[in-house]
Amino acid sequence: MYKIAFLPGDGIGIEVGNSAMKVAKVVAEHFNVELIINEKLIGGCSYDEFGSPLTDETLQACYDADAVFLGAVGGIKWESLPHNLKPEAALLKLRKALGLYANIRPAKIYQPLIDSSTLRKEVLQDVDFIVLRELTGGIYFGEPRAYDDDKGFNTMIYKKNEVERIAKIAFTLARERNRKVVSVDKANVLEVSQFWRNIVIQVHQEFQDIELTHMYVDNAAMQIVRNPKQFDVILTSNLFGDILSDIAGMITGSLGMLPSASLGSKYALYEPVHGSAPDIAGKNLANPLASISSIAMMFNYSFQMKKASELIEAAINKTLSQGYRTKDIFNEGDKLVSTTEMTEIVIKNFLEV
Ligand code: NAI
Numbered sequence: 153m154y155k156i157a158f159l160p161g162d163g164i165g166i167e168v169g170n171s172a173m174k175v176a177k178v179v180a181e182h183f184n185v186e187l188i189i190n191e192k193l194i195g196g197c198s199y200d201e202f203g204s205p206l207t208d209e210t211l212q213a214c215y216d217a218d219a220v221f222l223g224a225v226g227g228i229k230w231e232s233l234p235h236n237l238k239p240e241a242a243l244l245k246l247r248k249a250l251g252l253y254a255n256i257r258p259a260k261i262y263q264p265l266i267d268s269s270t271l272r273k274e275v276l277q278d279v280d281f282i283v284l285r286e287l288t289g290g291i292y293f294g295e296p297r298a299y300d301d302d303k304g305f306n307t308m309i310y311k312k313n314e315v316e317r318i319a320k321i322a323f324t325l326a327r328e329r330n331r332k333v334v335s336v337d338k339a340n341v342l343e344v345s346q347f348w349r350n351i352v353i354q355v356h357q358e359f360q361d362i363e364l365t366h367m368y369v370d371n372a373a374m375q376i377v378r379n380p381k382q383f384d385v386i387l388t389s390n391l392f393g394d395i396l397s398d399i400a401g402m403i404t405g406s407l408g409m410l411p412s413a414s415l416g417s418k419y420a421l422y423e424p425v426h427g428s429a430p431d432i433a434g435k436n437l438a439n440p441l442a443s444i445s446s447i448a449m450m451f452n453y454s455f456q457m458k459k460a461s462e463l464i465e466a467a468i469n470k471t472l473s474q475g476y477r478t479k480d481i482f483n484e485g486d487k488l489v490s491t492t493e494m495t496e497i498v499i500k501n502f503l504e505v
């Protein structure tokens with residue numbers, strides 16, 4: 153039995169969230185596992201109802217669950233609220249409360265989408281890697297930090313245990329994949345990167361079966377575009393990972409196709425990379441594949457059901473190979489479908505593959 157805290161949020165978060173839960177239910181039933189889905193408000197809708205974008209009740213539901221699924225939050229309606237009441241504030245607070253220090257963004261090419269990509273086919277063929285980004289440390293949180301009229305500064309700091317735990321996750325993930333980790337830093341100019349590199353090398357002692365190499369971040373950005381096939385697991389810090397994961401995402405798909413997982417030592421949260429897309433919200437136009445693929449990650453990482461995860465991905469691939477596309481990935485000659493139609497086709501394909 154598994155419990156999901158389901159936080160659809162605002163805008164298309166509700167639509168793609170419903171798609172994700174539909175798929176999760178079918179998959180669980182197919183594998184004879186009981187699934188309990190506990191739906192709670194987060195973001196703008198929670199502010200409207202309770203005056204807060206993240207309530208204790210929602211937090212508690214996350215603490216009680218085996219995995220959290222989040223749709224997206226935000227919208228025009230809440231843009232002028234004070235910073236701490238904005239829907240987006242709920243995300244930062246939630247990630248912090250759940251101690252989610254490891255962010256996984258896969259960059260995997262769906263074969264049927266290669267032809268519509270802007271990159272050359274031979275570059276994209278067989279690309280399948282993940283960017284593992286440290287999420288709770290580094291320059292985004294380091295103290296001291298300040299600015300005045302004359303200067304501004306932040307502190308890029310990593311503690312030993314922060315690097316150790318993310319490095320362990322990188323090597324553990326690599327073991328389930330192609331056993332290659334590239335640790336990305338800027339050790340030629342940054343002391344914090346030299347430190348990062350030393351700790352990663354130490355942790356690697358326990359993972360001798362995994363190949364470890366190091367790369368400077370500027371080169372990594374270039375290599376992801378030039379020859380993305382070379383990568384399996386990219387391990388990197390908060391700032392570098394923020395940038396590299398966006399580059400990696402864009403070479404393999406559109407915003408509507410990108411899933412993510414954020415893991416901590418106790419909790420895990422799965423969400424599409426995109427936001428609440430107010431421009432298309434409520435129109436049954438949103439691409440649900442990022443959310444459905446996030447569910448595949450949930451079955452893999454939180455429920456240890458790798459087979460289920462692979463079948464979901466196979467169903468997505470089959471759906472795309474049949475030519476079905478939501479508007480965001482539609483090209484001349486494709487079959488245009490809505491959010492709910494795409495979801496039903498993926499489910500049908502899941503049951504057939
Ligand atoms: P966005 O990701 O919501 O939308 C950017 C563009 O991509 C829009 O044109 C949208 O229609 C399109 N798009 C996004 N997801 C799509 C999907 N699944 N299918 C088809 N098209 C899709 O980013 P934007 O416009 O910058 O932000 C809108 C709101 O979302 C803001 O309030 C922002 O703060 C919030 N946001 C929330 C996030 C979260 O909940 N994790 C992440 C990013 C933004």
Ligand code: MG
Nearest residue numbers: 394395397398
């Ligand atoms: Mg970013």
